[in-house]
Amino acid sequence: MNQLVYGFIIKNQDYILDEWMKRMKEKADERLIKVVSDQMFTRTSREFIDMVISNIQNNNDEFKYKLSEFAEKVVRLGWPLTFVNEGLREFNLIVFEAMQENGVVTPDNQMEIIYDFDRWSTPMNNEIVHMYSQTWEKTVSLQKIALQELSAPLIPVLEGITVMPLVGTIDTERAKQIMENLLNGVVKHRSEVVLIDITGVPVVDTMVAHHIIQAAEAVRLVGAKCMLCGIRPEIAQTIVNLGINLNEIITKNSLKNGVEAALELTSRKIIEVEE
Structure with a gap:
């Protein structure tokens, strides 16, 4: 990732997290927010941002571990995949807008940064979709087995x-x-x-x-x-x-x-x- 973008994200983690939570609460279905406490939403949001940053830092093992943990949690919480995908898109938007406001993105480097963002975020988005789908299928399979056992107990x-x-x-x-x-x-x-x-x-x-x-x-x-x-x-x-x-x-x-x-x-x- 572009060093300007990397440095800006690392330096402004708290701002990015606060802005991300505010925007995602506005976008989320009311039922989704009601099933979790504010504390749980904040903690899960922090885990999401930490996961994204671990990918930015090219720490592949840490990213995969955090992604697996995050996927299991959001499936249990009932967060739909569309909400997770929207979260990644909103993360990119928050960072880009903040960099523009701070003069980090200029007309000269704007296209380069946009291209760099896309090259970084697309593979990560694919990995998130894959892990979420695997976790969801595993959860559904386990629930099906449990229901079958309960449906005809002796x-x-x-x-x-x-x-x-x-x-x-x-x-x-x-x-x-x-x-x-x-x-x-x-x-x-x-x-x-x-x-x-x-x-x-x-x-x-x-x-x-x-x-x-x-x-x-x-x-x-x-x-x-x-x-x-x-x-x-x-x-x-x-x-x-x-x-x-x-x-x-x-x-x-x-x-x-x-x-x-x-x-x-x-x-x-x-x-x-x-x-």
């Missing part, structure tokens, strides 16, 4: 008895996850009875019923009994109207009744103890 409640509570709609992808978790969980927990609780499933259509029947059959093949709990009146009516055969599956209208039935199947029962 919970051991008593020895030999496990429960899978289902909430929300069931599509083909989630049905595969249910099947996989069921089979792995039955073996892992040595389950004798598995209760699939559909109290939180809003709609049971032909496809959902088909997936449940498949899951029950798979559980039976690995040596456990499957019980379907939480069948509300409207769901029972839907199943009858659709002509779906659930004769091979034990059904209960609530999880409580299902647990009591599961205890009987495992030669146990709940008794009241008088004090």
